[in-house]
Amino acid sequence: MDPLERLTNVFQKFPGIGPRQAGRFVQFLLRSSPALRRELAEGVRELGSDVHQCPSCLRYHTGKKGACGICADIHRDTSLLAVVASDTDLLALERSHTYQGHYFVLGGLLLLSSERTNGLHIKELLSSLPARIENGLKEIILAFPANPEGDSTAIRVREELTGFGNPSMKVSMLGRGLSTGSELEYADPETIKNALEGRH
Amino acid sequence: MDPLERLTNVFQKFPGIGPRQAGRFVQFLLRSSPALRRELAEGVRELGSDVHQCPSCLRYHTGKKGACGICADIHRDTSLLAVVASDTDLLALERSHTYQGHYFVLGGLLLLSSERTNGLHIKELLSSLPARIENGLKEIILAFPANPEGDSTAIRVREELTGFGNPSMKVSMLGRGLSTGSELEYADPETIKNALEGRH
C-alpha cells in the first residue's frame, strides 16, 4: 500500500470520517506547509508522552503528572460524584456551570449487543468508593446519555453499586423531560411521559 | 388574477408551504380526478358546519354538538387540568398514554414581540375554574413547549391564576431535562442544568 493510501486509511478510522473526506485530508496535508505537517506529527506523538490520565477521575489532562485540576480543587463538593461516559461528557457538564461536585470517567458505555464491560472502569470506580465515602460522598449521579446504551450502563453500574452495598449513599440519574426548544408536537411519547411525571 | 394563481396563493398560506410547493399542489389537483377535487372542496366546506368546538376544553371535534369525548368521559380525573397551546399538543399528550386528567386548549402562545393576549382564551380558562374546583380540581399543569414563547405564556397564565387566587390549587409545569435520545455532548447548558436539578 502506498503512503497516501495508508494515511487515508488511518483518517478513515477517525469518528465520522468516510473515505472521501479522509482523502481530502491527505490532499490538504500534501499541499500544507512542512511546518503544519510537523506540528501535527509532533502533536500526535506528544499525546503519548505529555498527556496524563488523572489517577482519581481517569480523565486525560496535560497538567503535571498526578491529579487533574478538578480532582485537586479543594473547593469542589466531595459529597457528589458524577459518573460520566467520557471526557467530552464531563466537559458538557462543566459548561453548564451548575455542578460543583467530582467526576469519574467510565471510559465508554455498555454496548447493547454485549454483556461485556471490558474497557469500562467499573472496578476502578468501586475501589475508589471507600476513600470517597470517608471524604463525605453522599450521592452518585449516573450522568449518562438518554439512550439505550446509557440506560443499560446505568442499570449495570447501579447493580454493581448495590453489590458494593451502602444504604446511606444515594444513586441518582439525570432528569428526563422536555429539552430546551422541544415542542410537544414532535416529542416522543416517552419524553412526554417523563415530562408529565417530572412536573414541578 | 387567474384561478390557478389564486389557488396557488391560498396554498401558500398553509403552514410550511412555499410558492413552489403551492404550485405543485395546484398541478396535482388539475390532474386529479373530479371526485378527489370534490372530496377536498366538500371536506373544507364541512369544517365550518360539521365540526364543533367543545364548550368545555375549546378543542375542535366532530362528535355531536356539545362536550367532546374527553370532557364527557366520566372516568377522566377531574383533579388534574392540563392547559395546552393547541389541539395538536393535546393529542401529543394523549399519545403518551400517561395522562388521565382533563384539558383546556388556550388557542396559541404569547408572542415574544407582543404583550397582547388576544386570541388566547385566558378569560374562558379563568371563568371555568370555579366549576372545575367544585368538581375536585387540585392541580393545573401548564403543558407548554420548552421554548421562549411557551415560557412567557406560562408566566402570564400563572400571573392570571394568582390574581384569581386559590392557595390550595397547585400550578405546575412539565419537567425539563434530557429528552429521549439526548447525548450530553450535544445538549445545551440549560438542558444539562435542568437535568442536574431534576435528577432523581
Place this chain on the structure above:
Amino acid sequence: MDPLERLTNVFQKFPGIGPRQAGRFVQFLLRSSPALRRELAEGVRELGSDVHQCPSCLRYHTGKKGACGICADIHRDTSLLAVVASDTDLLALERSHTYQGHYFVLGGLLLLSSERTNGLHIKELLSSLPARIENGLKEIILAFPANPEGDSTAIRVREELTGFGNPSMKVSMLGRGLSTGSELEYADPETIKNALEGRH
C-alpha cells in the same frame, strides 16, 4: 370516518405530504377564517370549470376556451417542438428565456416498472405531427429529466416517431454535462463522461 380524518386523508394524497403535515393543514383550516376556507373550496371547484386544456399542447390554462397563449402566439418558432413531461417542466423551459419554439405536454413519464404508456399522450402527439410538419416543424426536442424514467420515455417516444417515419425531421435530446455549480469532485462518472463528450 369523521370529517377531520377524511380531510386529513385527502391532504395526504398531495405530493410530498405525510400524515403529520396533513393533520397540521386541517388544524390550520379549522382556525382559519371562514373566508379563507371558502376561497379554498371555491378555488378547487373552479379548477373543473374555469380551467381548460389547450387542444394543441395539452397544457392547462385559464384563458378563454381554445388554444393557450403560447400555441396562439404567431411569433413563436414553428420549426421547433419541445416534448415535455408536465406543465411544470414547460414553465421551467419558459423561465430560461432561451426557447422560442412550441411545446407538447406528454402528461407524465414512463414508469420503469411498466411497459404501459397509458396516461401518456403519445397518440395525440403523433396525430398532431402532419399539421405541424406542414407548418414548418424541423426538430422535436425530447426535453425530459436526466433520470431513468426520463430516459426510457425518450427511448419510447423516439421509437414511435421512427415508426411514424420522417427522415428530414430531427429528434434531439437536452444536453447533458455539468449543471451550474457542479464540482468535479462530487459529480458522478456518468455526468463527467457526458461533460467530456459534450466539450466545446
Place this chain on the structure above:
Amino acid sequence: MDPLERLTNVFQKFPGIGPRQAGRFVQFLLRSSPALRRELAEGVRELGSDVHQCPSCLRYHTGKKGACGICADIHRDTSLLAVVASDTDLLALERSHTYQGHYFVLGGLLLLSSERTNGLHIKELLSSLPARIENGLKEIILAFPANPEGDSTAIRVREELTGFGNPSMKVSMLGRGLSTGSELEYADPETIKNALEGRH
C-alpha cells in the same frame, strides 16, 4: 497552550472540520492505541519524504521519483491535455473511464475577489506546451468546475494561451447541461439554457 488544545487547533485547519469535531479527533486519538498514533505521526511525516510531485503534470504521487504513472504511460493519448484544478479533480476524471489523454494540475482556482494568480502553475503550464505540441498536442480541455471560480480561471487560462499563440491548437471546456438525476423543475435557468443549446 496545552498539547490537547494545540492539536485541536491543527485539526481545526482541516477542510470541513470545526472546533467540536476537532476536539473529538483528539479524544479519539487519546483513547486509541499507541500503534495507531504512531502510524498517523509516521504517515504525516512520510508525506514530506516519500511523496513526490510529478514534474510533468504536477500532481502528487508515491511512485519512484520522477514522472507519475499517467505521464509515464506510453498508451495515453498525447493529443489531449486536460487542465484541472486539483489532484482530486484529476481522480474524478479518471473514475469516469472515458478520458485517455494527459493532465496538468493547476494547483487551485482563481479567487473571485482577487486578480492574483500566485499559487496557480500557469507559467509551468505554458512552458510545458512546446514539448507537448511537438508530441502531438491538439486540444487543451479546461476541466474546471461549473462555478464562478472555475469560469474566471478558464477565462484567465484561455487569455494566457492566446498570448502564447498557436492557431492550430483547440481550447475547449467541459460540456454543460443536465447532470445525472436533474429534474427540469429544479434546474436553474442557466442550466436549462445550456441543456437547450447543447441538445444533440
